[in-house]
Amino acid sequence: MSLQENAPTWAAIDIGSNTLQLVIARCQADDLDILIDAEDVVRLGQDVNAHGEITPAKRGEVVDILKRYRSQVSEHHAEAVFVVATEAVRKASNAPEFLDAVERAIGAKVQVVAGEIEALLTFFGASYEYLREQHTSPALAVMDLGGGSTELVTATGEQVNWLTSLPIGSGWLHDRYTRSDPPTEEERELSSIFLKTYLKGVRIKGKPKTLIATGGSAKTLMSLARASLGLDAQASCLSYMDVVRCDGILEALCADEITQRYGISEKRAGLLPSGVQIIKMLMLRLQMCELWISTHGIREGLLLAYARYGERWLEVLETQVQSLGRKRTRVSVGAEMLTETFMDTGRRLLSEGANRMSEWRDEVLKNEDIEAVHKMRVASRRLRAILDSYEGICDPKLFKKVYRLTKEMADMLGKARDTDVMILNLNATLEEVVSEQKAGIAWLLERLHVYRVEHQATLERYLNAFDERKFQHLIDTCIPKGGRHNGKG
Incomplete structure (x- = not known):
C-alpha cells in the first residue's frame, strides 16, 4: 500500500526501561512510511531497580540523546512530536524532575502511559503489517518485552479481547536473578521457577494461533538467530527450537563473545539471556511452536493511534481499556x-x-x-x-x-x-x-x-x-x- 503524497510527517519517542527509541514516519491511519528508526540503550530501569530513582548521570545521558533526536526531527520537518514514557518512569520516585529535564530537551510534553495503554499502543504498532497481509481475522497474541515490563494482548484480527501489563522485563529479570555473565545454572533455574510461577497465575483469555513479539530483546534474538543458525537475512519467524538453540548459545557464551561472534552490541548481549528466557517461557505458556518478530512497537502504535483518533487518542484508548474489564483465573x-x-x-x-x-x-x-x-x-x-x-x-x-x-x-x-x-x-x-x-x-x-x-x-x-x-x-x-x-x- 502506498501512502498519499500529502500524508503528514510525525515523530514518536519511547522512553523505556532499557532503551530510548525514535521513529519518524509519514503517517496514515492504517500505514506508515518510516523515514528514521533509531535506538539507544540507556537502562533507566537499572537505576530504578537499584535506587528507586533515576540518577543524574542517567538523566544527563537521556537529555544528550534527546537533543540528538530533536535535530533529526528538525531535519525531517516533522509536524508534530509525541513522547511517551513507560515502566521505569512510572516507578521512579523522582519522575517529575526527570520529566521536566526531558521536556526541556525535546521541546515536547511527555505522556507517562499506564501499562494497559502501553499494551494497546504496542498491539497497534506490532500487528499492523501482519494484519494488513491477512485475508482473515486471525486469533493472535502480541507481546512487547521491555526492560521493566512485558505487555501482552490477545485479539481477533484488529479486535482486542484482553490485555495486561506484567511488571517483569529483561532488565528486571537480569538485575534480580541473572547477573552473572553468562548466567549460572542456578540463576537460570531460579529465574525459570519465578517465570513459571508468575505466568501460571496469569489468566490469558482466548487461544491465540499466532504470537508476535516486539521490543529490543525480541529484535536482538532475531539478529542472533540469523547470525548463528544460518537463517535468511529477511526471516521474521522463529520456531520454538530456534529459540531453544539461541538460549543454549547464551548459556555457553559471555556477552563479550556474543558481541564478537555475532555483531550484537554488548549492552544488548548482556540482557539477552533474561529476555530470551521470558520469550521461551511465554511460548510454553501459550503452547506456541512459532514466534513472529516485529520491528515495530509502541512508538509506531502511537503514530497510528494519533492518525486514527487525533488529539483524543489517549481518551479513546482509556475507554477501550475500561471496556475490557477484569477477568478471573480458573x-x-x-x-x-x-x-x-x-x-x-x-x-x-x-x-x-x-x-x-x-x-x-x-x-x-x-x-x-x-x-x-x-x-x-x-x-x-x-x-x-x-x-x-x-x-x-x-x-x-x-x-x-x-x-x-x-x-x-x-x-x-x-x-x-x-x-x-x-x-x-x-x-x-x-x-x-x-x-x-x-x-x-x-x-x-x-x-x-x-x-x-x-x-x-x-x-x-x-x-x-x-x-x-x-x-x-x-x-x-x-x-x-x-x-x-x-x-x-
Missing part, C-alpha cells in the same frame, strides 16, 4: 473446576513454598546428609521466586519482613552449601594433583572443615531460634483478603 482441582483469583493462587503458592522450606529443617539440624542443606536452600530460593511473583498484591510491610527473613535463610544456608561444594571439589582434586601440591590442598581442606563445623553451629542456633509459626503466619497474611490487586488476569 484452576483444575481433581475432576471439578474451581474459580481461583490471582490473589488466591498467590496465597496458596506462598503457603506451599513455606511448607516445603520448613520440611528440611530437621534434616539440616541432624547434619547427617549435606544434600539436606542444598534442598532447604533451593526451597528458600524458590519461595523468594514466588514472593517476587506476587509482590504487587502483597501488603508492603509484611512483604518486606517475609522477603528479608527468606533471603536471610537462603544466605545462611548458602554459606554452608558453598563450603560443602568447595570441600567436595577439593577432595576430588586431591586425588589428581602431584604430590608437591597435596600438602597445600590438604591444609586448605582442614581450614574449610573447621569453618564448616563453626558455621554448622551458627546455622543450628539460627534454625533453633527461627519461629516457624510466626513466619507461617506472616506468609499466610502477606496477601490481604480483599486487598490490593495488580490487574493481572
